[in-house]
Amino acid sequence: GAVVSQHPSRVICKSGTSVKIECRSLDFQATTMFWYRQFPKQSLMLMATSNEGSKATYEQGVEKDKFLINHASLTLSTLTVTSAHPEDSSFYICSAKIRGKETQYFGPGTRLLVL
Amino acid sequence: QKEVEQDPGPLSVPEGAIVSLNCTYSNSAFQYFMWYRQYSRKGPELLMYTYSSGNKEDGRFTAQVDKSSKYISLFIRDSQPSDSATYLCAMSYSNSGYALNFGKGTSLLVTP
Numbered sequence: 001g002a003v004v005s006q007h008p009s010r011v012i013c014k015s016g017t018s019v020k021i022e023c024r025s026l027d028f029q030a031t032t033m034f035w036y037r038q039f040p041k042q043s044l045m046l047m048a049t050s051n052e053g054s055k056a057t058y059e060q061g062v063e064k065d066k067f068l069i070n071h072a073s074l075t076l077s078t079l080t081v082t083s084a085h086p087e088d089s090s091f092y093i094c095s096a097k098i099r100g101k102e103t104q105y106f107g108p109g110t111r112l113l114v115l
Numbered sequence: 116q117k118e119v120e121q122d123p124g125p126l127s128v129p130e131g132a133i134v135s136l137n138c139t140y141s142n143s144a145f146q147y148f149m150w151y152r153q154y155s156r157k158g159p160e161l162l163m164y165t166y167s168s169g170n171k172e173d174g175r176f177t178a179q180v181d182k183s184s185k186y187i188s189l190f191i192r193d194s195q196p197s198d199s200a201t202y203l204c205a206m207s208y209s210n211s212g213y214a215l216n217f218g219k220g221t222s223l224l225v226t227p
Contacts, residue, residue: 034214043219093158102147102207106158
């Protein structure tokens with residue numbers, strides 16, 4: 001149980017284009033989803049917290065107009081990197097949280113490379 | 116000072132050794148403590164989850180929390196090459212909805 005999927009697993013795009021990453025909880029309802037970014041040999045950096053049906057809360061320094069988050073249902077959250085630039089190249093990981101439990105279950109991550 | 120400190124390693128041990136991984140933290144409000152394992156280019160996988168102080172054992176893994184010292188540990192017995200990964204400690208406050216605070220992760224290599 002508690003499986004989280006992400007799609008796509010990797011994406012290569014040209015600078016200036018937008019990329020959408022999907023995060024799904026497959027066998028449970030996720031009241032809260034989190035989006036992280038991880039650079040090589042670094043820990044996970046929280047980008048934003050997303051609750052179903054409400055606006056995402058972004059961490060300091062994360063541009064909400066650049067990283068659009070939509071949590072439309074209890075099983076799906078999307079992260080759209082708009083007008084991507086090479087410095088946005090990173091490993092993006094989502095996690096999902098079950099109501100009443102503190103643990104988070106992580107997706108397999110999406111590797112983004114912006115050329 | 117970061118709220119969660121973790122030695123990044125790398126830590127190299129021979130197969131069969133007992134591995135000890137540790138984190139310290141500064142915020143006494145943390146109540147929930149977790150250990151995640153992350154293989155290269157994969158998402159973190161939950162290994163152990165502990166609430167407040169005490170020990171928890173699951174197979175070859177034992178998690179310890181000492182809230183008085185603000186110190187948590189993960190022990191791996193009879194380590195295997197397949198245990199080679201980065202181990203991340205994480206902790207959160209008592210209220211639901213708070214994000215996890217992660218350590219930087221310790222890179223572990225178990226050699227045959």
